[in-house]
Amino acid sequence: MRILGIESSCDDTAAAIVQDGLKLLSNQRFSSAAVQQRYGGVVPEVAAREHTLAVLPVVQSAMAEAGLTAQSVDAVAVTQGPGLMGALLVGVTFAKALGLCWHIPVVGVHHLEAHLYANALVEPIQFPNLALIVSGGHTTLVHWRGHADLVVLGNTRDDAAGEAFDKGARLLGLPYPGGPEIEALAQSANQTPSFSLPIARLGESLDFSFSGLKTAFDEWVHRHPTRQAEAALALETAVVTALVRNLARAHQQYPVAHVYLAGGVAANRRLSRQVREWGESAGVAVHIPPVDYCTDNGAMVAAAGFYRWQRGHVLAWDAGPKTPWPLADV
Ligand code: KG4
Numbered sequence: 215m216r217i218l219g220i221e222s223s224c225d226d227t228a229a230a231i232v233q234d235g236l237k238l239l240s241n242q243r244f245s246s247a248a249v250q251q252r253y254g255g256v257v258p259e260v261a262a263r264e265h266t267l268a269v270l271p272v273v274q275s276a277m278a279e280a281g282l283t284a285q286s287v288d289a290v291a292v293t294q295g296p297g298l299m300g301a302l303l304v305g306v307t308f309a310k311a312l313g314l315c316w317h318i319p320v321v322g323v324h325h326l327e328a329h330l331y332a333n334a335l336v337e338p339i340q341f342p343n344l345a346l347i348v349s350g351g352h353t354t355l356v357h358w359r360g361h362a363d364l365v366v367l368g369n370t371r372d373d374a375a376g377e378a379f380d381k382g383a384r385l386l387g388l389p390y391p392g393g394p395e396i397e398a399l400a401q402s403a404n405q406t407p408s409f410s411l412p413i414a415r416l417g418e419s420l421d422f423s424f425s426g427l428k429t430a431f432d433e434w435v436h437r438h439p440t441r442q443a444e445a446a447l448a449l450e451t452a453v454v455t456a457l458v459r460n461l462a463r464a465h466q467q468y469p470v471a472h473v474y475l476a477g478g479v480a481a482n483r484r485l486s487r488q489v490r491e492w493g494e495s496a497g498v499a500v501h502i503p504p505v506d507y508c509t510d511n512g513a514m515v516a517a518a519g520f521y522r523w524q525r526g527h528v529l530a531w532d533a534g535p536k537t538p539w540p541l542a543d544v
């Protein structure tokens with residue numbers, strides 16, 4: 215079963231072909247980040263326009279890279295939501311048009327479920343597990359018990375982890391996306407910051423909150439404008455500590471043998487190192503996708519689409535993007 219996966223929920227136009235939910239045959243991506251940098255973040259209308267320009271060449275490149283013709287693709291999977299409405303509309307409309315022309319089914323995929331399935335491109339997922347999805351729009355902790363069987367344990371109450379990095383970077387005058395910039399700057403700092411940023415405690419809840427951290431970061435940076443590397447390190451340390459702390463707390467309630475990371479922030483090396491260190495001490499196998507599968511890509515959409523297709527989910531001809539779309543409803 216060969217599935218063409220299409221992703222267009224934010225600023226990446228991506229397409230990939232995956233066989234049987236596991237074997238990657240091609241993976242192509244166009245990012246409009248360079249265009250978005252002019253505005254300091256993702257402007258929805260700009261993102262949608264960039265998708266309209268990129269979607270056809272990106273899909274053509276994915277087909278060419280895999281050496282496939284239309285006849286050898288069995289289904290199209292597309293991110294149906296959540297995301298930017300205009301951006302999603304481009305991918306969903308394009309996928310439906312392909313489905314009609316090629317007489318193949320179209321499968322609508324949840325973006326966060328797709329992030330989780332980036333891990334399936336490495337090896338089959340081990341259930342039950344705890345999974346942490348950390349992206350520019352979401353910070354979500356789930357108890358993943360099987361395909362189509364997950365319980366959301368915690369969510370961000372305000373900013374997402376990636377958003378904290380992106381906003382922090384903007385305060386330091388660094389370009390979008392901010393996560394890799396903050397990581398690189400933090401690496402150039404002395405390894406122990408002389409101050410720490412507040413990490414929200416939300417009682418017994420496994421939710422996250424990063425807006426107080428952002429405010430404290432903003433104040434500190436204004437008082438110490440020349441100590442940028444130290445500020446970046448303090449920000450990275452605080453975000454990573456908050457993520458690992460909640461993961462460890464969730465594990466006390468759900469003592470599973472496997473933990474998965476997913477989403478763009480999973481590309482952060484301090485996060486992966488600390489989660490691996492915690493995993494070793496807790497006797498938990500930690501799985502983190504390669505960096506290319508962490509940030510938005512078509513392969514994860516194709517992989518998630520394979521399992522959704524197996525469960526009989528096919529888009530109706532009149533279906534459109536779904537946003538908002540809570541992960542719990544998947
Ligand atoms: O999953 P993703 O590509 O898109 C969304 O679904 O949001 O995640 C993008 C987010 C951005 O906020 C970006 O700053 C962050 O992932 N990110 C990182 C790193 N690489 C990307 N954050 C921290 N460290 C990184 N190395």
Ligand code: ZN
Pocket residue numbers: 325329349350477478509510
């Ligand atoms: Zn994403």
